[in-house]
Amino acid sequence: MRIRATVAAVSGALALSALAVPGAHAADAGSASTYRADVAKVREAARAVDSGKSAFRASAAAVDAPYDLDVTFSNIKVNKGKSIVVGATTHTVVPVTYTLTHPADVDIAAADFFSGPYIYRGTFGNADNEQFGDEPGTCTPTSSTTASCKGNIDIYANEGYLANSDAGTWKAAGLAIAYNGQDPTSADFDITKVGVADQGGFTSPNVQRMSKLTVNATPEPVTKGKTITVAGKLTRADWETNKYAGLSGQSVVLQFRKASSSTYSNVKTIKSTSGGALKTTVKASVDGYYRYTYAGVSTVGASTATGDYVDVK
Structure with missing residues (x-):
């Protein structure tokens, strides 16, 4: 079993390393590995603004970060409101539905626009633990500025990312990233051209053993x-x-x-x-x-x- 990092003891930015796909299933996760790694990179940059540090520039004086994307979330419903029961070794897939609202000039149909739900334990922005999906959510426009979306949260009990103390109350959140043509794996990646919306505080069912x-x-x-x-x-x-x-x-x-x-x-x-x-x-x-x-x-x-x-x- 991989040893679980003590997430509560590190900053919110460092805790994002837990978003990488666990090694045991990274090989067959395909795009899941890329999705999570890219999300981690962008969110780390966004949250580094609070500490005045940047992971993408040699100069500590220059703080580069994504801009605030004008996207909001509502009606987040996790697991149809039922408790999330996780076994000792299981891969638990948790369905989530949500509404995404955006200005008409934000192209949510773009190939490099992603959104998805996640759950977290503790304080939003500096959570003790976070659980994401292996893939981004999918959205169906309901008007020029709203979309009905669904996604999954993937919880791997045997990968060391859940402690027994994590059982109990969690909250839900929504994340959206507009890469706007930027490639996170490129040496020319410009984080300032990437938009991020990260909104928490939504109700989630308990995560139970x-x-x-x-x-x-x-x-x-x-x-x-x-x-x-x-x-x-x-x-x-x-x-x-x-x-x-x-x-x-x-x-x-x-x-x-x-x-x-x-x-x-x-x-x-x-x-x-x-x-x-x-x-x-x-x-x-x-x-x-x-x-x-x-x-x-x-x-x-x-x-x-x-x-x-x-x-x-």
């Missing part, structure tokens, strides 16, 4: 009226080890449905113990399925075990 539940009801079969022991385990994703670890002290509901029914009913609520262990007992009455379900918390996603069938004799 994925949870998992197991269940095992014994004995099977069982005599009617006898005791059934229902065991299981609650775990959650550890983004730093890329494994699932036991989660203790959480309320979990035992549910049951008759074999003749399609609906589960709550039986009792118990708490997970050390290592996420679950265990309780019930009296056998009829054939059916037992399962555990967990509602989740702000930092951990909900989960439900697959029902375990018990044949009652």
